[in-house]
Amino acid sequence: MPNLLLPSVATILTQRDETPDVRTYALRFRDPDERAGFAFTPGQFLELSVFGFGEAPFCLASSPTRGPDVEVTVRRCGRLTDALHTLGPGDEVGLRGPCGNGFDVDAARGKDLVFVAGGIGLPPLRSLIWNVFDRRREFGRVTILYGARTPSDLVYKDELRDWERQADVTVRVTVDRTGPGWDGTVGMVPVLFDHVELNAATSLAYVCGPPIMIKFVVQDLLKRGFAAEHVISTLERMMQCGVGKCNHCCVGHRYLCRDGPVFNVREITEMWE
Numbered sequence: 001m002p003n004l005l006l007p008s009v010a011t012i013l014t015q016r017d018e019t020p021d022v023r024t025y026a027l028r029f030r031d032p033d034e035r036a037g038f039a040f041t042p043g044q045f046l047e048l049s050v051f052g053f054g055e056a057p058f059c060l061a062s063s064p065t066r067g068p069d070v071e072v073t074v075r076r077c078g079r080l081t082d083a084l085h086t087l088g089p090g091d092e093v094g095l096r097g098p099c100g101n102g103f104d105v106d107a108a109r110g111k112d113l114v115f116v117a118g119g120i121g122l123p124p125l126r127s128l129i130w131n132v133f134d135r136r137r138e139f140g141r142v143t144i145l146y147g148a149r150t151p152s153d154l155v156y157k158d159e160l161r162d163w164e165r166q167a168d169v170t171v172r173v174t175v176d177r178t179g180p181g182w183d184g185t186v187g188m189v190p191v192l193f194d195h196v197e198l199n200a201a202t203s204l205a206y207v208c209g210p211p212i213m214i215k216f217v218v219q220d221l222l223k224r225g226f227a228a229e230h231v232i233s234t235l236e237r238m239m240q241c242g243v244g245k246c247n248h249c250c251v252g253h254r255y256l257c258r259d260g261p262v263f264n265v266r267e268i269t270e271m272w273e
Ligand SMILES: Cc1cc2nc3c(=O)[nH]c(=O)nc-3n(C[C@H](O)[C@H](O)[C@H](O)COP(=O)(O)OP(=O)(O)OC[C@H]3O[C@@H](n4cnc5c(N)ncnc54)[C@H](O)[C@@H]3O)c2cc1C
Pocket: 045, 056, 057, 058, 059, 060, 072, 073, 074, 075, 076, 077, 078, 079, 080, 081, 082, 120, 123, 124, 235, 236, 237, 238, 239, 261
């Protein structure tokens, strides 16, 4: 059982620029025993510290099926993420976790899976997507709908093409505003529902992105017959401790860091009632 209050030291193995302000880091725990013992579920997150600057939560963007090194995809937007973006391979960071509940992967067995992401909402879903691909026979059809503001804001561009080549996988991508070299769909993420056939009776839907996108996508899924329990989202809210101690993320009687960040839409609706 890891001590969730104590950061472990991890080394940056590689970094990859996804967009002008988003970067994916591969991280390895320095201590071989911690590395071997680190277990997590897609949808969980880490508290990542940049020494001298503090710490912040980031979703695990890799899958537990792909070994003990982990990946996080980080958008540069302030003090800590600016500092992180000055680091590179060989530099060290602190990691606490895994925090939160994660997706119930076993509950998805035998279902068709629909992933709907906007912008930097794809990283937590990528963890689950990789997990599903590595246990492919256990799940039905996979549909991935992804959108970003412009073509240069799309993350994991090469992977999106790889995913599309897999059997029984449909990938549709849109951008809010077109840009050089883009000949694909233009419009907000919900326009993609017109480009696919979904079977609400056999499917679970996973939605992650900016709150306004989640709102419209959830409305659309419910209109298409999805039950609120079968639409699952991961919520981001200001967090500090990440382990249910500081009260920063309290909504009703729930701590989003400890009881979430993954909830189905029925739970989310009840929380805000
Ligand atoms: C469970 C969870 C998982 C997350 N996963 C990721 C991830 O995979 N990749 C990623 O890039 N980011 C993720 N975030 C958001 C990330 O934690 C923040 O961007 C980070 O804390 C910013 O730190 P900073 O010091 O660089 O920015 P700050 O200087 O603290 O803030 C810069 C700006 O971002 C806003 N901001 C900070 N945190 C949040 C937040 N949680 N929600 C909305 N606005 C915020 C601030 O209000 C401010 O306007 C996640 C957040 C949570 C709660």
